[in-house]
Each structure stands twice: as C-alpha cells, then as structure tokens.
Amino acid sequence: SASTDPQSSESSAMSYPEKKSDNPGLLGEAYFVGRRELLMWINEFLDINYTKVEQMATGTAYCQVIDAIFPGRVPLSKVLWNPKRDYDYVKNYKIIQNVFEKESVQKFIPVEKLIKAKYQDNLEFMQWMKNFWDVRYGGGDYDAVGRRNLGMKKSRKKITPTAPKLNSSRTREGKKIKSMSRRAVPAKKTPSRSSGTRSSTRSRTDSPSRSGAKEKKLLGENKALKAQVQELEEHIGVLEKERGFYYEKLREIEVLLGEEAEEPMDKKAVLDILYRADDDDFEAPSADEEAEGEIEEYVEYVEETEETYIEETV
Secondary structure, three states: OOOHHHHHHHHHHHOOHHHOOOOOOOOOHHHHOOHHHHHHHHHHHHOOOOOOHHHHHHOHHHHHHHHHHOOOOOOHHHOOOOOOOHHHHHHHHHHHHHHHHHOOOOOOOOHHHHOOOOHHHHHHHHHHHHHHHHHHOOOOOOOHHHHHHHHHHHHHHHHOOHHHHHHHHHHHHHHHHHHHHHHHOOOOOOOOHHHHHHHHHHHHHHHHHHHHHHHHHHHHHHHHHHHHHHHHHHHHHHHHHHHHHHHHHHHHHHHHHHHOOOOOOOHHHHHHHHHOOOOOOOOOOOHHHHHHHHHHHHHHHHHHHHHHHHHHHO
C-alpha cells in the first residue's frame, strides 16, 4: 500500500492542469502571470515584437489568438491590422465578441477600458486570454505570418474596387448641389444707410471685445481642466502599479508556503519578499518619506486649529 501512495499523488499532480478553468475568478492562478511571461508568449506565438502590454489594446493580436483557437471563425479580411484610432480598436473587439457568442464563450470584453491602453486593464485581459489559450488551444503549428498576410490581401481586394465608385458619386452629388444653389440664391436687398451703418458699427465695436473675453475665459477653464485630468491620470497610474506590485508579492508568498508545506515556515524569506522593492514596476515608499508626510499633515492640522481658535475668541 505504501508503494501505491506516491503514484496516486503523482497522478493527482499531473491531472491538476486539466482542471484549469477557461474563465477563472479574479484571484485565480491565471491573474498572477507576470507581464514578461505574457509578452514572451504573444511574441513567440504570433511572431511579433511587442515591448509593452499596452500595445495589446488594438485588439489585432487577440484576433489572431482567437483565430488559432477557433480556426475559420475569425473573418481576417475585416480585421484592422494597422489601426491608429481608438474607434478602430473597437471594430477588432466586435469581431472577437461575435466569435465568443457563436462559440458560447461566456466572457464580457471591457472594450471601453481596453481601448484607453491603460496598463492594468490590458494586463488583466491579457492574463485571461493566456489562460483561455492554454485551456482551449488544441496545439499544432499556427502560421501567424501567413494568416496575417492572407487577411491583408483579402482586405485590399475588397477596398480598392469600391474607391472609384465613391469618388464618382461624390462628384455627381457635388454638381447637383452647385446647380441647386445657383437656382435658389435670392436677390440681394440693399439695406438703408441710417439703420445699416449704426448696427454695423455697433457689431464691429462690441463683438471683438466680447468674443476675446469669452475666448480667454474658455482657454483658462480648459487649461485648468487639462491639469486636473493629467493629475488624476498620474495618480491612477501610481495606484495601478501599486496594485500589481502587491499582487506579485502575494503570489510569491503563496508559492513559498506551498513549497514549505511540510517544513516550518521561513519567516525571513517572507519578510524579504514583503520589503523588497522592484525597480521596474513600483517602489514602496521609505519610512523617512512616510514620516515626513505625517509631520506635514500634523503641522497643517495645528495651524488650522489655531486659526479657528483665534476666530472664536475674537
């Protein structure tokens, strides 16, 4: 009986990847895969050279991953291979969502978040897509370059014949509009000298000053709003990096506890993971910086209390 126990444990360990879900929860194993591993996977599989997770926001690479998982389901001729605007990205995600609906894949794609090319949103969706590929892809060779070239050729064949027809229709409509405008132009009326000169002089003197003041006011408001947006975006970026930073630490501690299940826990290793700072992603604030922030807050609080006290006594 003792000899059969190791075999059963090995078989259970080998069967674990088969139980992997294609739609894991937020704390599932799929969401602890790092960006370096994800970029290495997508570059090797599709023969591309992405350097940032944010480049996945276009949806082009996802279209090819789905094409590999569900062969023949993705209309490659409709894929935008070199999109430049965020509304072009939406078209690629619509193609993926249509394939999901046909194949009964219960996954909602957060298109509005992904097209903004934010790091954390695209990282989470890329982690989900990597897990989905691990579970659903049947293996075998996938000619990524050949499939891209095929899609580009088909899209060119469909676009080029329709261009001359659009130009000719536009010229015909332009001629019709010009002819109609010539017929519909009424005769000009000569305004009276007294009323016309007074109204024209008033409008000439009043309109530049008013329009200039309004323009300055609008420019000032626009500048202030842009500064607020930039400040909020920087704050959100810091929070997203901080979130990823602590996710990685939680994952490392979980792996360490799994390895040392039968042995006493090494507290020093856990503390090393907690207090180690990564240069690439996020650097935890030092104790001095936190102390300075607390001192500044305390000084502001004392000044405010003194002012209120003086006002009450007076």
